[in-house]
Amino acid sequence: MHHHLLQSLRLCATGGNPFSCKALHARILKIGLDQHGPLPNTLIYMYAKRGLLKDALQVFDDMRQRDLVSWASILTAYNRANLPNRSISIFPDMFGRDSLQPDHFVFASLVNSCAALNALQIGRQVHAQFVLSEFSSDDITKSSLVDMYAKCGSLDNARAVFDTICTKNSVSWTAIISGYAKAGRKSESVKLLRDMKVQDLFSWTALISGLIQSGHFVSAFHLFVEMQKEGIKIIDPFILSSVIGASANLAAQELGKQVHCLVLKLGFESNLYVCNTLIDMYAKCSDIIAAKTVFLYTVEKDVISWTSIIVGLAQHGKAKEALSLYNDMISCGIKPNKVTFVGLIYACSHVGLVNKGCDLFKSMVDDYGLKPNLQHYTCLLDLYSRSGYLDEAENLLNTMPFEVDEAVWASLLSACKRFGKTQMGIRIANRLMGLGVKDPSSYILLSNAYAGASMWENVAKVRRLMEAIDVKKEPGYSCVHLGKETEVFYAGETGHPMKNEMQVLLKDLDEEMRKRGYVPDVSFVLHDMGKKEKENQLFWHSERLAVAYGLLNGVPGSVIRVVKNLRVCGDCHTVLKFICSIVGREIVVRDASRFHHFKDGRCSCSDFW
DNA sequence: GTAGGGTTAG
Known part of the structure; x- marks a missing residue:
């Protein structure tokens, strides 16, 4: 029975x-067997x-006599239900109410809870109890400890425990590899994988996903190719969603498409994680149509699917579509979360829907009980300042319950410049100066703000400050994607084999632009030099080189796709608007903060960035 | 009868 x-x-x-x-x-x-033997x-x-x-x-509470198995099971139940804090809080009852001492099963579960909570201190306490217990040689608990220390960022401790594991199996190796890879310790994580005798899909996934999480996208791709050469069969879609995410980060559309083909070949196209990463990948690769197609074909869309497409549309300046999809999402009974609202308010700020954006901010708090974070306030501030509501913006900045960083002040300062609010600009500039400035572009803003008010002493002060702390501008570079090939250009690069052709083309375009009213805005040049020299600096900015190369080598009529590591320079932004209409081509630039679709002399960012 | 590792949106 x-x-x-x-x-x-x-x-x-x-x-x-x-x-x-x-x-x-x-x-x-x-x-009447509910309290009988192993049944409960x-x-x-x-x-x-x-x-x-x-x-x-219910069963746990109704048990007359709980044993270690009951305890281990209920702790696991809490962990599974994503309530690791409940595990920690009921654990003391095990000693009190039930007079039991934890065994290795209970230890492993508890360590797991600590890992999920990132609770290093409690984790250490559990570790200490485990070491003192009679189960201290249990390898499985040790694997959990490796994972816990790795997830809490304590790699040395993870390694120390790992070295004490007597019989290391696939799980223990995977835990330590994942730790090193996520921490960005590339060579060590790769070496660990090579030291493993029998590598499996789990260990490869831990390595590759970890490296992707720490930003080693290109290495991750090489390893992904090697893994397949080694004959590891991809029998689940975990690694695919990671690799698609890497393509998104690199804005490498061709690569992303190839992985998409692999997804179809292996039959994982209906997996929700895969669909969600594909939506995001196509959006980040500026192919918003493909993103929408994948979204439409995603069968059971969750909040992440909806948010991914809403954010994608918003970043591409398609605010109306984003807002309309939000309505569809609500109709489908999907509850928005914090990220959804970031996308929505961002969308509103791009098209100047100030009231709508404020309503959404309110709705987030009142209807969904979500507490706004710094990012929401930053979006709201952007919403005001982009539309010229600078007093509201300054007021918000002074009353919001967060310490704001340099970038936020700088963004308001740039809005002051745009709307000609000189006095407020000076006020903001002074605040910014007091804050201590690191970003080179902030110095440009500061210098321009003071220069605009003829406060030459302050201009000189900014310059002295800049020299004193030796502001190092990260070298700007732009990639242009042409089919399967990618060409990278650095600002001022002069050694390219096609330099002459590019120079001739850019000169011709420059002439035509000037006929149409272009005046170079040298205020974007940081260095102290003459006007002609400054213009020459601008002429060799990497985004222009990339576009010139794309025009010379791309398929005629095709969209030119450029990815830049820094934000597009203001003068280049103007230039690209001219160029797209002169040559009748669409140019898409993904810079460090947003997308710019240049078409018919205009940009999707409405000239804010 | 109970336990351990790898995926998605800002």
């Missing part, structure tokens, strides 16, 4: 409908596995 019931419970844990779980539980209650613990296990935490708890 028991065996039959136990077997049914275990079956229910992995399949069938929730109703059959309850029916089985009812039958056990009816025949197996009930907890079943409910936990099915994500029915309340029912698991």
Whole structure:
């Protein structure tokens, strides 16, 4: 009888409908076996596995005699239900109410809770208890400890525990590899993988995903190719969503498309994670149409699918579509979260929908109980300042419950310049000076603000400050993607084999632009030099070189796609608006903060960036 | 009968 019931419970844990779980539980209650032998613990296990935490708890609380198995099961249930803090808080009851000492199962679960909570201090305490216990040689708990220390950023501790594991298996290796890779310690993580005797998809995924999380996108791709050459079969989609994410970060559309093909070939196109990363990837590669197509074909869209497309549309200046999709999302019964509202307010700020943006901000708090973070305030501030509501913006800046950074002040200062608010500009500039400035572009803003008010002493002061702390501008570079090939240009680069052709083309364009009213805005040049020299500096900015190369080598009529590491320079922005209409081509630039679709003499960012 | 590692949006 028991065996039959136990077997049914275990079956229910992995399949069938929730109703059959309850029916089985009812039958056990009816025949009075609910406190009998292994049955109550197996009930907890079943409910936990099915994500029915309340029912698991009910059984746990009703048990006359809980043992270590009950405890281990309920802690796992909390962890599964994403409530690791509950594990930590009920744990002391194990000593008090039930007079039990933890075993290795309980230790492993607790360590897991600490890992999920990033609770290094508690984790250390659990580790200490584990070391003092009679289970201190348990390798599985040690694997959990490796994972916990790695996730809490304490790599040396992770390594120390890892070295004490007697029989290292795939899980222990994967935990330590993941730790090193996520911390960006590339060579060490790769070496660890090579030291492993039998590598599997898990360990490769840990390495590649970890490196992607720490920004080593290109290395990750090389390893992904190597993994496939090694004959590792991709039997689940985890690694695919990671690699698609890397393509998005590189804005490498061709690469992303190739991985998309692999997804189709392997049959993972209906996996939600894969769909969500594909939507984001196409949006980040400036192919918003492809992003929308994937979105439409995503069957069970969740809040991340909706948010990804809303944010994508917003970043491409398609605010109306983003807002309309938000309405669809609500109609579908999907609840927006903080990220969704970042995208929505951002969308509003791009098209000057000030009231709509404020309403959304209010709705986030009042209707969805979400507490705005710094990013929401920054978006709101942007919304005001882009539309010229500078007093409101300054007021918000002075009353918001966050310390704001240099970038926020700088953005308001640039709005002052744009709307000719000289006095406010000086006020903001003084605040910014007091804050201590690091970003080179802030110095340009400051210098221009003081120069605009003829405050030459302050201009000189900014310059002295700049020299004193030796502001180093990160070298600007732009990539242009032409089919499968990518060409990289650095500002002022003169050694390129096609330099002469590019120079001739840019000269011709410059002539035509000047006929149409272009005047170079040398205020964007940081260095102290004459006007002609400054103009010459601008002429060799990397985004222009990339566009020139694209015009010379790309398929006629095709969209020119450029990715820049820094923000587009203001003068280049004007130039690209001229160029797109002179040559009748669409130019898309993804810079460090947003997308610019240049078409018919205009840009999708409405000249704010 | 219970435990450990790898994926998505700002």
